[in-house]
Amino acid sequence: MRxxxxxxxxxxVPVMDKLCAAPGVEVVAVYTPPDRPKGRGRGVESSAxxxxxxxxxxxxxxxxxxxxxGALDDLAKFQPQVIVVAAYGKLLPxxxxxxxxxxxxxxxxxxxxxxxxxxxxxxxxxxGVLTTGVxxxxxxxxxxxxxxxxxxxxxxxxSETSGDLTGQLFEAGADLLVETxxxxxxxxxxxxxxxxxGATFTSKLGRNDGRAxxxxxxxxxxxxxxxxxxxxxxxTQWQDKTVRLLEVVAxxxxxxFLGYVKEEPGLVQGLAVEDCPxxxxxxxxxLGLKTLQLEGxxxxxxxxxxxxxxxxxxxxx
Numbered sequence: 281m282r283x284x285x286x287x288x289x290x291x292x293v294p295v296m297d298k299l300c301a302a303p304g305v306e307v308v309a310v311y312t313p314p315d316r317p318k319g320r321g322r323g324v325e326s327s328a329x330x331x332x333x334x335x336x337x338x339x340x341x342x343x344x345x346x347x348x349x350g351a352l353d354d355l356a357k358f359q360p361q362v363i364v365v366a367a368y369g370k371l372l373p374x375x376x377x378x379x380x381x382x383x384x385x386x387x388x389x390x391x392x393x394x395x396x397x398x399x400x401x402x403x404x405x406x407x408g409v410l411t412t413g414v415x416x417x418x419x420x421x422x423x424x425x426x427x428x429x430x431x432x433x434x435x436x437x438x439s440e441t442s443g444d445l446t447g448q449l450f451e452a453g454a455d456l457l458v459e460t461x462x463x464x465x466x467x468x469x470x471x472x473x474x475x476x477x478g479a480t481f482t483s484k485l486g487r488n489d490g491r492a493x494x495x496x497x498x499x500x501x502x503x504x505x506x507x508x509x510x511x512x513x514x515x516t517q518w519q520d521k522t523v524r525l526l527e528v529v530a531x532x533x534x535x536x537f538l539g540y541v542k543e544e545p546g547l548v549q550g551l552a553v554e555d556c557p558x559x560x561x562x563x564x565x566x567l568g569l570k571t572l573q574l575e576g577x578x579x580x581x582x583x584x585x586x587x588x589x590x591x592x593x594x595x596x597x
Contacts, residue, residue, distance in 0.1 A: 281304055281305050281306065281361050281362065281461065281462075281465060282306050282308050282358070282359055282360050282361045282362075283299060283305055283306065283307050283308065283360060283361065283362050283363070283364055284307075284308060284309045284310075284311060284355065284358055284360040284362075284363045284364070284380075285299060285307050285309075285310050285311070285329075285333075285363075285364050285366075286310075286311040286312070286363060286364070286365045286366070286368040287310075287311075287312060287327075287329040287365070287366040287367055287368055288312055288313055288327045288328070288329055288367055288368055288369050289327065289328055289329070289367055290328040290447075291367065291446050291447045291450045292328070292329050292366040292367045292368075292450065293328055293329060293332045294447075294450060294451050294454050295364070295366040295387060295450060295453065295454040295457065296310065296329060296332060296333065296366070297332070297454075298454040298455070298457070298458050299364060299454075299457070299458065300336060300338075302458045302461070304462070305458075305461070307338055308339070308358045308359075308360065309338065309339045309340075309341055309355075309358045309360075310329060310330070310333035310338045310339065310340050310341070311340075311341045311342070311343070311355075311368070312326075312327045312329045312330045312333070312340065312341075312342055312368075313327060313342060313368075313369060313370070314342045314343075314344055315327075315330075315342070330342070339358075341354065341355075345370075346372065346373050346375065346376050347373055352375045352376065352379075355376065355379060356379060360379065360380045361380055361381050361382055361465065362380050362381075362382045362383065362384075362385060362461070362465065363376070363379070363380050363383075363384040363385070364384075364385050364386075364387075364457065365384055365385065365386040365387070365419060366386070366387045366450060366453070366454075367387075367450070371421070371423070372384060372419060372421075373421070374421060377419055377420065377421065382464065382465050383418045383419070384418070384419040385416060385417070385418060385419070385429065385457065385464070386416070386417050386418075386419045386424075386426070387414060387415075387416060387450060387453035387454070387456075387457060388400065388414065388415045388417055388424055388453075389401050389412075389414050389445075389446055389449035389450060389453065390403070390404060390412055390413065390414070390415065391411075391412060391413040391414075391415060391431055391433065392415040392417060392424060392428060392431075392474055392479075393424075393474040393475060393476060393478050393479035393480070394478065394479070394480045395412075395480055395481075395482055396423055396424035396425070396479055396480070396481050396482065397423060397424065397481050397482035397483060397484075398482060398483070398484045398485075399482040399483065399484065399485055400412075400482055401442045401445050401446045401449065401507075402442050402482065402485060402507045402508070403480070403482040404436075404445075405436075405440060405441075405442060405445070405503055405506050405507035406500075406503055406504065406507045408438075408499075408503055409436065410435065410436055411433055411434065411435055411436065412433075412434055412436060412445075412449070413431055413432050413433040413434045413449070413452075414431065414432050414434070414449045414450070414452050414453040414456060415428055415430075415431045416428070416429045416430045416431070416453065416456050416457055416460055417429060417471075418471045425474060425476075426471075426474075427471035427472055427473045427474065428471060428472050428473075428474060429460060429464055429469060429471050430456055430459075430460045430469070431456075432452050432453075432455075432456050434448070434449060434452065439506075440506060441506045441507075441509040441510070442506065442507050442508065442509060442510070443509055443510045485508070485511070485512060486512070487512045488512075489508060489512060490504070490508045490511075490512035490513050490514055490515050491515060491516070491517075492504070492514055492515065492516045492525065492560075492567075492597070494545035494546040494560065494561065494562055494563070494597060495545050495562075495563050496562060496563055497530075497532075497562055497563050497564035497565060498530035498531060498532060498562045498564060498565035498566055498567040499530040499532060499564075499565065501514065501528070501530065501562060501567050502528055502529065502530035502567065505525060505527075505528050513525075513526070514528070516560075516597045517597065518574075518592060518595060518597055521574060521575040521576075522574075522575040523572055523573070523574055523575070523597075524572065524573040524575075524579075525567075525569060525571075525572060526570075526571040526572060526573055526579055527569075527570040527571035528567055528568060528569055528570060529556060529567075529568040529570065530565055530566075530567060530568070531551075531559065531565050531566040531567075531568055532564065532565040533564070533565060535565070535566060537552070537553075538551045538552055538553060538559065538566060539551060539552035541559065541561070541566055542561055543561050543562065543563070543564065543565065543566065544561040545561050545562055545563055546560065546561060546596045546597045547560065547561040547594075547596055548560055548592055548593055548594060548595050548596070548597060549561065549566070549593070549594075550593060551566070551568060553568065555570060556568040556569065556570050556582060557582050557583050557586060558582040558585075558586060558592075558593070560597060569582045570582055572585045574589070
């Protein structure tokens with residue numbers, strides 16, 4: 281089976297690797313976005329998929345677009361029976377979608393139609409859902425609107441960060457893809473249209489999403505810390521500097537065991553908790569601070585941070 285693979289970041293690499301190792305599969309080319317400037321005159325940066333594909337000796341193609349030039353003609357020369365997409369980062373035009381006999385298959389880290397769009401794992405963590413998963417879908421020209429070929433659920437325990445969970449879901453998606461390819465190509469599996477009435481949507485993250493809003497509840501801020509790890513993280517401002525909140529815990533009422541604390545949004549207070557001596561008031565509960573990082577400094581425990589910056593205690597963020 282001749283397959284063209286399209287992907288970009290590190291968590292797409294296991295999908296490519298498992299395809300290459302699958303019996304009866306020949307990955308004839310790998311597509312990834314063009315190298316980009318690294319900044320401050322330090323040359324260019326290649327995607328993780330390009331680096332991994334080059335190490336395997338696979339042909340790597342990096343067109344800016346399939347809508348101009350001979351990019352579509354070049355793709356057709358590889359004669360793919362299936363195109364597999366994993367976090368490629370580009371919408372594919374009809375000319376690409378219609379090229380392979382068995383379609384373009386995409387791995388999406390949610391149980392579609394929930395969490396369509398660019399930030400599905402972030403959305404699931406922010407919502408505090410107990411179950412998410414991964415979908416193998418047949419791409420169409422919409423944003424994650426194509427019919428579903430197969431899905432696999434994943435139960436969450438409430439400790440996952442977006443970085444870790446995304447990697448785990450793409451690993452699961454790679455296994456699902458390899459298991460499903462032959463039955464799909466042989467016609468044993470039929471794609472099922474999504475129920476658009478149950479669709480939910482996510483948007484692209486920006487740095488400002490990570491700024492702590494102390495008018496939210498502590499549990500919501502704790503979810504944001506996990507949802508926005510590794511980027512943009514959860515952070516606040518103190519004395520005109522950014523303080524990253526790297527490890528936090530949500531304490532909900534009743535709060536008697538914490539000592540004398542006030543649910544005053546943004547107020548930094550001492551807590552009677554051995555490994556969490558600092559907390560910040562929120563709209564509901566206290567957000568305990570375990571590990572912090574002041575702009576330009578290394579990450580430290582809250583106790584060490586307090587020794588270095590005693591005026592942090594009692595301040596308002």
